[in-house]
Amino acid sequence: MRLRDIVAILLNIALLVLGICWGARWYSPMAFIHDFESLRPLFMLRFQRMITAITIGGSLSLAGLILQAVLRNPLAEPFTLGLSGGASIGAALSFVLGFYSKWVFAVPLGAFLGAISTLAIVLWISRCGRNGTESLLLSGVIAGTIASNVLVQILSFAQNEELAGITWWTLGDLQGTDPRLLWPGVVLLFIALVLYRCMADKIDAIALGDAQAFYLGGNPRKLTVVLVASASFLAAETVAMAGIISFCGLIIPHIVRQCFGCIHRHIVLTTALWGGAFLMICDILSRCISTQHEIPIGVMTAVIGGPLFLWLLNKQHHA
Amino acid sequence: MPDSPNSTTELRADSLSFAYNDRPIVRDFSLSLVPGDLTVLLGPNGSGKSTILQLLAGRLIPQNGDVLLDGAPLRKLSGTQRASKIAVVPQAAPPVFGFTVYERVAIGRRARLSPFTKFTQEDERDIQQAMQIFDVERLAERACNQLSGGELQRVMLAAALAQKPTYLLLDEPTSALDPSHVVNTVKTLRALLDHTAILLITHDIELAANAAKRLVLLKDGAVIADGPPDATLTPENLTTTYDCVASMKPAVSFF
Numbered sequence A: 001m002r003l004r005d006i007v008a009i010l011l012n013i014a015l016l017v018l019g020i021c022w023g024a025r026w027y028s029p030m031a032f033i034h035d036f037e038s039l040r041p042l043f044m045l046r047f048q049r050m051i052t053a054i055t056i057g058g059s060l061s062l063a064g065l066i067l068q069a070v071l072r073n074p075l076a077e078p079f080t081l082g083l084s085g086g087a088s089i090g091a092a093l094s095f096v097l098g099f100y101s102k103w104v105f106a107v108p109l110g111a112f113l114g115a116i117s118t119l120a121i122v123l124w125i126s127r128c129g130r131n132g133t134e135s136l137l138l139s140g141v142i143a144g145t146i147a148s149n150v151l152v153q154i155l156s157f158a159q160n161e162e163l164a165g166i167t168w169w170t171l172g173d174l175q176g177t178d179p180r181l182l183w184p185g186v187v188l189l190f191i192a193l194v195l196y197r198c199m200a201d202k203i204d205a206i207a208l209g210d211a212q213a214f215y216l217g218g219n220p221r222k223l224t225v226v227l228v229a230s231a232s233f234l235a236a237e238t239v240a241m242a243g244i245i246s247f248c249g250l251i252i253p254h255i256v257r258q259c260f261g262c263i264h265r266h267i268v269l270t271t272a273l274w275g276g277a278f279l280m281i282c283d284i285l286s287r288c289i290s291t292q293h294e295i296p297i298g299v300m301t302a303v304i305g306g307p308l309f310l311w312l313l314n315k316q317h318h319a
Numbered sequence B: 001m002p003d004s005p006n007s008t009t010e011l012r013a014d015s016l017s018f019a020y021n022d023r024p025i026v027r028d029f030s031l032s033l034v035p036g037d038l039t040v041l042l043g044p045n046g047s048g049k050s051t052i053l054q055l056l057a058g059r060l061i062p063q064n065g066d067v068l069l070d071g072a073p074l075r076k077l078s079g080t081q082r083a084s085k086i087a088v089v090p091q092a093a094p095p096v097f098g099f100t101v102y103e104r105v106a107i108g109r110r111a112r113l114s115p116f117t118k119f120t121q122e123d124e125r126d127i128q129q130a131m132q133i134f135d136v137e138r139l140a141e142r143a144c145n146q147l148s149g150g151e152l153q154r155v156m157l158a159a160a161l162a163q164k165p166t167y168l169l170l171d172e173p174t175s176a177l178d179p180s181h182v183v184n185t186v187k188t189l190r191a192l193l194d195h196t197a198i199l200l201i202t203h204d205i206e207l208a209a210n211a212a213k214r215l216v217l218l219k220d221g222a223v224i225a226d227g228p229p230d231a232t233l234t235p236e237n238l239t240t241t242y243d244c245v246a247s248m249k250p251a252v253s254f255f
Helices: A003-019 A029-034 A035-073 A082-094 A106-127 A133-157 A161-168 A179-200 A199-206 A210-215 A220-242 A248-260 A264-288 A297-318 B049-059 B078-083 B101-110 B119-131 B150-161 B181-193 B203-213 B235-242
Strands: B011-020 B024-033 B038-042 B064-069 B086-089 B167-170 B197-202 B214-218 B221-226
Touching: A003 A029, A003 A035, A003 A264, A029 B197, A035 A179, A035 A199, A035 A220, A035 A248, A035 A264, A035 B049, A082 A106, A082 A133, A082 A161, A082 A220, A106 A133, A106 A179, A106 B197, A133 A161, A133 B181, A179 A199, A179 A220, A179 A264, A199 A220, A199 A264, A199 B101, A210 A220, A210 B086, A248 A297, A248 B038, A264 A297, B011 B049, B024 B049, B024 B064, B024 B197, B024 B221, B038 B049, B038 B203, B049 B086, B049 B197, B064 B078, B078 B086, B086 B150, B101 B119, B101 B150, B119 B150, B119 B181, B150 B181, B181 B203, B197 B203, B221 B235
Parallel strands: B038 B197, B038 B214, B086 B167, B167 B197
Antiparallel strands: B011 B024, B011 B064, B214 B221
């Protein structure tokens, strides 16, 4: 393991501890140790929330890293392909149609189905591998736009109490994550880390172009389908867990590439760790800026990530 | 650097034909490459040179004929088997991401290795040697997307060399190089011929005349002339190939 990954793991642990201690009310680590039994519910609540942040931040960042490499576009992320839009329709339908109240996995299943359907439509429109990256991205943007309008229509059918929940969820919300969805999400992130580490050299090659990927021993069409589909699963899982969280999948891979280079065998784990750390920082801030009204994490990632991304773009332009 | 050839070492194209949307691009083309060969394809735009290169590399499947790599049909070999024998330098296009020169050359080398294999000292030595040969060692930490066209071509040549191929297929690898680097590239390619077969596509007739052991003139996907440069580069053949009157005037030469 590289030194930078050890540093990132230590940073994640430090933020995990900070996130457990800091909230509407501060409890020191010693308070949790001395009076654990009475603070156990609060500890579990905050611990689960921090693990959710790590999982979603890692998943979104990895999905962004992979989509950017496959599409050879530093601006690609799960949302660029319209995947989050499709996933949010599937998840919202499972809320509105009452499937969620009967079976908790109806939400991720709906999100997966929504994301897969959107992916199939996007790939079909762009005829992936024949018309190239531009048509794939354009198809994704169109699909995302249609999805956001359909989501608004679905919200108009929702009952009042459902409407509040779904609206909050569309803004990105770690607070309401169902604990039964968390551990499958952790397992999925771990599987993705192993998969992408095994395929890292092929990802490098496809980042150079379909022709180079072929000449270096890969099958660009098969690689594109496997990588885009797996990144879509990661994105759909995050939407099912916490709604739409923007910029994390865009900005973290960008920062990691600038700091640590572009070789994927070196940056797959780093990207996931930095994504987890970024989302924990955003979550801690969202809880601490206002103790009266918690800021949705999707708003926080946009507020922090947007200007940061513009600054990075500007810096790159002048380099 | 490359492996020693064995007696069946041959990249062979047998009567290849290929068409895009019923428009014939390559007609009944045959070629054999064995280590020691430096074959140059010469012809006007759209004569099928790059298509032939892609057919020989396995990226395109011929409608008729077959490509055999060391006796086995190329289309039946795995990607790793293919990449461990054939390296291709396509026409240079800067990568979107900022791979450094060292990283880009190392990616060529990794095509031979399994996912968790670390570079050995031999791998590192070959990468450094490839960068030295093509004069990009001093650019090792520069991002490829910030290089000039000529520098990028030299990086791609170094990456192909680091791949340690038996067959090297080059699509206009010197189009952006200055004369000094063109001469150096030709010298380097000739030095590789003990263990490597090279197919070179170019529009540079002087380069073709000086580099080629065998020269194939193409027009509309068909062979106009095939043989040593002295025999093929005649005013008649060039006039037929390029549809304009050619003469063999003495000119400034760096070779």
